Amino acid sequence: MNIKGFLSVALFLATVMSANAQKGVDNGTQFGSGEDSIRCLTNISLFIPYAKVNNFQDAYPYWKIAYDECPAATKDIYLYGVRIMNWKIAQEKDPAKQAALIDELMAVYDKRVKYFGGDQKYGKDWILARKVEDYLRLKGDKADIAAAYGWLTQVLDEYKEKTDELAVSEYMFLSHKMMEKDEAGHKAKFVQDFLRCSSIFDTQIKAAQEANNQKQLDNLMAMKAGIEKGFSGSGAADCQTLQSIYADQIEANKDNLDFLKETLTLLRRAGCQEIEAYFKASEYAYQKEKTAEIAFGMGNQAIKKRDYASAERYLLEAADMAKDKEMKENVYYTLAVLASQQRAYPKMRTYCYKALEFNPNNGKAYILIGNAYAATAGGIYPDDPVKRKCVYYAAVDKLQKARSVDPSVASEANALIGRYSSYFPTTEEVFMHPDLNKGAGFTVGGWIGEHTTIR
Numbered sequence: 001m002n003i004k005g006f007l008s009v010a011l012f013l014a015t016v017m018s019a020n021a022q023k024g025v026d027n028g029t030q031f032g033s034g035e036d037s038i039r040c041l042t043n044i045s046l047f048i049p050y051a052k053v054n055n056f057q058d059a060y061p062y063w064k065i066a067y068d069e070c071p072a073a074t075k076d077i078y079l080y081g082v083r084i085m086n087w088k089i090a091q092e093k094d095p096a097k098q099a100a101l102i103d104e105l106m107a108v109y110d111k112r113v114k115y116f117g118g119d120q121k122y123g124k125d126w127i128l129a130r131k132v133e134d135y136l137r138l139k140g141d142k143a144d145i146a147a148a149y150g151w152l153t154q155v156l157d158e159y160k161e162k163t164d165e166l167a168v169s170e171y172m173f174l175s176h177k178m179m180e181k182d183e184a185g186h187k188a189k190f191v192q193d194f195l196r197c198s199s200i201f202d203t204q205i206k207a208a209q210e211a212n213n214q215k216q217l218d219n220l221m222a223m224k225a226g227i228e229k230g231f232s233g234s235g236a237a238d239c240q241t242l243q244s245i246y247a248d249q250i251e252a253n254k255d256n257l258d259f260l261k262e263t264l265t266l267l268r269r270a271g272c273q274e275i276e277a278y279f280k281a282s283e284y285a286y287q288k289e290k291t292a293e294i295a296f297g298m299g300n301q302a303i304k305k306r307d308y309a310s311a312e313r314y315l316l317e318a319a320d321m322a323k324d325k326e327m328k329e330n331v332y333y334t335l336a337v338l339a340s341q342q343r344a345y346p347k348m349r350t351y352c353y354k355a356l357e358f359n360p361n362n363g364k365a366y367i368l369i370g371n372a373y374a375a376t377a378g379g380i381y382p383d384d385p386v387k388r389k390c391v392y393y394a395a396v397d398k399l400q401k402a403r404s405v406d407p408s409v410a411s412e413a414n415a416l417i418g419r420y421s422s423y424f425p426t427t428e429e430v431f432m433h434p435d436l437n438k439g440a441g442f443t444v445g446g447w448i449g450e451h452t453t454i455r
Contacts, residue, residue: 023069030072040070044077051080056087067108071115075122078112082134089138102138106131125159128152129167132174145181149174156196161203165223172197172227176234187236188245194231195269198224239272246277250284260285264293268330273300292322296331303338311338319354329358336368345372346447363406367413370398373448374420380446386433389425393452394444396420424455 023036031037043062050059063084067077085105092098109131117124132148152171156163175193179186201224208217235241246263253259260281267278282297299314312335319331336351349372352365377391396417403413430436436454443451 025069025071028072031070036069040066040073044070044073048076048080051084054083054087056084060084060088067111071111075112075116075119078108078116081108082130086134102135105134105138109134125155125162125164125167128155129164129170132170133166136170145174145177149178156200161200163200165201165204165220168197168200169223169226172230176230179234179236187241188249190234191236191242191245191270192266194227194236195266197227199269201227239270239275242267242270242272243275243277246281250277250280254280254284255288257285257288260288261291261293264297268293268296273297274304279304290317290321292318292327292331295321296327296334299331299334303334308338308342325358329355329362332358333362333365333368336365340368340372343375345376348372361405363402363409363413366398366402366405367409367416370395370402370416370420373398373444373450374416374423376447377423380444380448386425386429386436389423389429390436390442390452390454391444391448392420392423393442393455394448394450397450397452430454 022034023040029037031040043065047059047062047066050056051063059080063077063081066073067081071077082105085101085108089098089101089105092101109127112127113124116122117127119126128151132152135148136143149171152167152174155167156171159167172193175186175190179190201220205217205220205224208220246267250260250263263281264278264285267273267275267281272278278297279301282294282301285291285294286298295314295318299311299318302308302311302314315331315335315338319328319335322328322331332351332355336348336355339345339348339351349369352369355362355365373391373395377388377395380391381387399413399417399420403410403417425433425436427438430438436442438454440454441451442454443449
């Protein structure tokens, strides 16, 4: 509500108020009642103009009355209140008094959560993220890291993938600090926190892409890169460390299905699906329940043992049970890799396209297909060496597609494009071949059956 609106309400209330005045903080109303409601509106209308021009000294006494007596009146009490309190903290030179003022600033944030924490855009998660930001800046080395970590733990538990991005970033920073203070005790939790926050950012990045919100996307990508840099330099990122963390825990929790399933998800997302801890958790969990995650683990274990028949059986079981797109994509891509290792290329391509159904931007799937085309070029046209070289057109087509949909594989795709392009038929070879014309379409025969263009 703007100042004119407040004054209009004040004038209206002045004509109808009863003798029974009561503050908003006491009766739970926005402005209070009777004379106290007029007092509330008057002080709001007085502090805002001063605060807008950064005259916090004159704004403070009027703001303090509104803050104390009608805290639910307007978000402006908190918007300007944070600025006013930060100004007072900066002016104060006595350490003890400054510490008390910092506590008052933290209380401003808490009171905003109480009265405006349900705001859709600037809700509890947004407010507490800014609280933590101010707290860490003002307290410095004296900050209680565990307390701040606890504030944001509650936020992530409540808001999950919808958590304000600053809160997610700060949560990882605090978790890292917790590990530095107690490496042995917090290391496993730090890994779990990273995977949790990384997953939240992945969800939010996908939403920003779908909404074509470039500004939001850039911000999220920068924040995700920040937590990844912190994690990679933490000493907790390698699979050997995860093996040492979880080996004994899995044995101790072999009958705890929830723990086993959570561990399997964590290790899969960390890319540690070939360590003994992952296999053990899969075995124990599979004895109790068959889920996509558990069957996927059993399939990976069978692959390591070179028991490919069992591996395919487990993986198909996982694909059938999987509910979310990420899991289905992972399972089908793993099936594709398995088929490729056995040189069952038509089956491999089928599984790749299944994976692409659930994630059209899986560049690795296109690379797998492109490499398979190149690997079988010699057998497609055994009696025509020039057409045999044309098979590489189809291989490069897939690699170019991989590069276009998935920037993370661009380097690998470019290297392969350079290699396979060197196998293309020369201009002279194309000119001399009766079935080929530069720029014309060409359908590669055999199992490939892809339409491409003569370069």
